[in-house]
Amino acid sequence: MYLTSEEENILDGEQGETLRKAMEILVALGDIYGADSLIPVKSAQIAGVSYKTIGDAGLEWISDLEGTVKVPSILNPAGMDMVRWKEMGIEPEFAEKQLEIIAAYEKLGISSKCTCTPYYLEGFSATCGDHLAWSESSAVSYANSVIGARTNREGGPSALSAALVGKTGNYGYHLDENRVPTVSVVVDHELSGSDYGALGYIAGKEIGNRVPMFHLASTPTSDELKGLGAAMAASGAVALYHVEGVTPEAKQVHFDKPDETITIQRSQLDEVYETIIGNEDDLECDIVAVGCPHCSPEELNRIADLLEGKRIEKELWVCTSREVAQRYPDVVKRIEESGSKVLCDTCMVVSPATEGHNCMMVNSGKALAYVPGMCKVPAKIGSLETCIKKAGGDN
């Protein structure tokens, strides 16, 4: 890979050990994936924040780094709400480690507004064609597919390296040739809300890491696309998809029809709705969690409308970013008046607080895919309305 003299200097350690390590990671990845050079990135989003997922080894690695990031950089959700962790049942020992992780990242100039939906936040919006180094898989999918920006699915260390250097290798989804659809997916029945998550859950398994072009009977909103992409990145490894007539590149670029077509039937979606993932028994869900990926302002509003005048009986988590929650205090208040919790900085997957529950009801195909394995809690998907009913909010 070609390096400028400045980049060579960094690699030689002339700008310190942290930057040398960061450059070494970028160059190693660039060489593996055939990058011709490094390109500047507009922002970085760094996964590997929850103490539950990175542990002491991760904390040690981050604590050893020095310096300041070169581009706006932000963290993925942590293992707890930084303000309400006690109420979540988080142990003080966990909280202490979690706060150390956040402090170590902040020392590098990284924003500790922990979220997987940075695109809703001031300073992290992206536009079509922007090059990014994001790592949370749903954020990567949204950036590539819904926004038309360009990012590979960075690992935590490679996103952090890109943040410190301000660049990433020019390979993978940064290049036009890798953004061409290689499989068609046809859905000829109407879909809405959580159907897109259920569709993504099924489609991701069949698509693997290819780039699909969807032909849909209904027109998804950006929140529905968020749910579709998140689920495909979890049950498969889809980092970019197109939807005919909807997503930016499908509208701007002429793509040839892929050779393979997958058709997804309504009955396949119905089966997903009927199954409890992670357990064969007909369990009763004792926690309901929505906001995977983190809720948009529109989603918070819809939840508030559905909970209006109701009192829930089970634990109901609504996960979002602190910045979005703070922007709409009245909406948060309307949701919490029902007894639900609007939790920030964290989520049902990366927090240890959901472990030990009997069964979790979710409205997300991604949470359905991850909760059983990462929280050891069986999960069931339902529409947002069903989730709220399940929490007891039908009184």
Ligand SMILES: C[C@@](O)(CCOP(=O)(O)O)CC(=O)O
């Ligand atoms: C499950 C996920 O959304 C969150 C866990 O990631 P981490 O703890 O930030 O490494 C990661 C991903 O899908 O990229």
Ligand code: SF4
């Ligand atoms: S598991 Fe869901 S809510 Fe948690 S970080 Fe990933 S997309 Fe966001």
